[in-house]
Amino acid sequence: MKKNIPLSILSGLLLWIAWPPTPYTTFMLFLGFVPMLLAMENIIQSTSAKKGKQIFNTTFLGFFVWNTLCVYWVYNALKIIGPVVAIPVTLIPYALGPLLMSTACWLYYRLRLKTNRTIGLIGLVCFWIGYEYLHQSWDLNFPWMTLGNGFAVSHQWVQWYEYTGVYGGTIWVWAINILLFLLYVGLQEAQTKKLRSKLIISVTLTLILPLGISLIRYYNYEEHVNPANIVIAQPNIDPYEKEGTIPVYNQIETLTKLSDSLAQRNTEFFIWPETAIVEFMDEDHMLNNNYYLQVRRFLNRYKNGNVITGGETYRLYDKQVNETASPTPNGGFWDHYSSAINIENSAKVHIYHKSRLVPGAEALPFGSVLSFLKPVFAHLGGATGAYTIQTKPSVLYSQSGIGVTPVICYDSIWGEWVARSVSQGSEFIAIITNDGWWENTSGKDQHLDYAKLRAIETRRWVCQSANTGISAFINQRGDVVKQSKWWVKTALKHDINLNSDITFYVEYGDYLPKLGSILAVLGIAFLLIKAFFKKNVAAKING
Structure with missing residues (x-):
């Protein structure tokens, strides 16, 4: 022994x-x-x-x-x-x-x-x-x-x-x-x-x-030449100061200035990180939301531009219309999401809800059985069980018809989930994340490294926007073409190649x-x- x-x-x-x-x-x-x-x-x-x-x-x-x-x-x-x-x-x-x-x-x-x-x-x-x-x-x-x-x-x-x-x-x-x-x-x-x-x-x-x-x-391996201009913003806002300390308006202003610094007339997408807009946004009244309108004003300068941004969104109900809705203090019910929001120069808003939640931190494991523990976590300051997930992958489309797979942080570890979105018409992958919680550890580096594998599995470019982690462009072979440094306010720009071919893995999954x-x-x-x-x-x- x-x-x-x-x-x-x-x-x-x-x-x-x-x-x-x-x-x-x-x-x-x-x-x-x-x-x-x-x-x-x-x-x-x-x-x-x-x-x-x-x-x-x-x-x-x-x-x-x-x-x-x-x-x-x-x-x-x-x-x-x-x-x-x-x-x-x-x-x-x-x-x-x-x-x-x-x-x-x-x-x-x-x-x-x-x-x-x-x-x-x-x-x-x-x-x-x-x-x-x-x-x-x-x-x-x-x-x-x-x-x-x-x-x-x-x-x-x-x-x-x-x-x-x-x-x-x-x-x-x-x-x-x-x-x-x-x-x-x-x-x-x-x-x-x-x-x-x-x-x-x-x-x-x-x-x-x-x-x-x-x-x-x-x-x-050779990529088909089909360019699209993408700008990634890394605002480098301390995650512990995002809520309550720095006004949301100022945070969006930082993102628009970073985006403006590299944007050009034909820029198709501006990619902002997870929870870039931390204020709750009502999905049923999004077009009247002040932060949505602030982003729209920025896009007036880029007629073909789209902003994919992370945000906290919700839906309100008079009664419990589904199993996921939680009661509100006012007697109604709501679903609360960590979302990727696609904003464009039109009245259309496309939203994807994070589907893979961190056990314990974002979701209560076996919630239907252990739902009685939610008040305990809430009392201790946790967010466990707060988010509602999206059960099927989806694609966000630009005005010009470019499809993008939205991936929010933890989602990026699931190859088959990403592949299922790609199979629906996506031409590149956008990962939005907020890796500052992990501090300057190997966690942020592993997260970026794993994104290379999604690029290979799907033969799609990966554009990763990290609030305080590492933002990067990854090509279809899995090479990191450009990347930011840790804890730096910056922006990156690159012409990526869109791809509509379907790999064997995308078709058959796990x-x-x-x-x-x-x-x-x-x-x-x-x-x-x-x-x-x-x-x-x-x-x-x-x-």
Whole structure:
């Protein structure tokens, strides 16, 4: 047991070193799980009791090290809701992810007991993918640590994400780690020279073929020339001063001056960050809102221009017309949204509502069951459960017919969600975010790096406007063409290329994790059936 703990911790450290935003170390993803697999093998081959418990505890330690070192910044992002709430909510990524990862390893051990090493390792990959898909699908979602995200810094290696999405990267990492593990174990078990040669060839091909295909695609990819002029504004307003300290009118004035500084007559879109307009705006009376009119006055100078801005919007009801509406102090009901608003030189206003909310900070997990906790969070200063989400992706269109996928902060981690919007006619992606909550940590860098993967999956330019984080233009290969510095008031301008072609991934989405999850469920069912029959046989013998 003593030698297995260092092996587990070593895995956690290797995976952390390999993780974005650290450059030049991505290759360690292909080695990171080998010590963990060796630790599990030591336990399986030992004569000790309670092997399943040992495997779970040992792997949890390594996974906890990995997750904590990578997403330590989560506490900074959540402390605004109060330390009493922030500390337990922070445990969602710190501890829940490792718990699910260790469960996948425990299931691998149980499957291996009933079958053999080969089937067990195949099952491990399926159980892992099942965990990742669960962790992006349920109310406690946090897909930040999906293995395929680990290639965000070395995006040149995974140009085939346009076919597989990030889950192709997950399979790639596990395949090489497992082959290296089998090669090492085989040396200890005096495997035949022929088998050793097969494993060496398998490792080489599994590494070289995807990498070679990706690099060829990267260096030969050419964008269709279809330019649109875009201006991104980064106002750099302290998120703790946005509400109440600085008047909203002044904040909009800052954004218009930044936009004016680079705009030209043919500028199609001005992109402003999440909650750029922090004052509540009634969606049913938007055309009379003073802040909307202020933006319209700015657009008078740019007849073809559109402003995509973040804002806080709401709808009021006399009675509870849906399950999401919350009561107001005046006896009515309302839905409150974090929105992306497209304002143009006409009476049309298109709005998208943020659909992926941060568990605990923006949404109460399993709200229908735990709705009684909302007053507690409100009393402690939190916003949990305040936002209503949009259940289907949508596209915002300019006056000239250009479609854009609106993505608000946390939305950008869901490849399939972005892809579904692109499939509806989007020609580029606009990410609006407010990364200042994370302070000057690796969180803002990881967020930008992950945006590269959305560009590759969809072959769309990504234009990211961050209030206090990093704003950037990312091309269809995932290259950052221009970016701002942290905590700087600035604007960026670029002619991007619009694209209407549909990639394989955009058309079929997350087919890999869905298939992997089905296989994982079948594996769990197999274990349950085996356990049931074993229990019945034992009962008959004892009876």
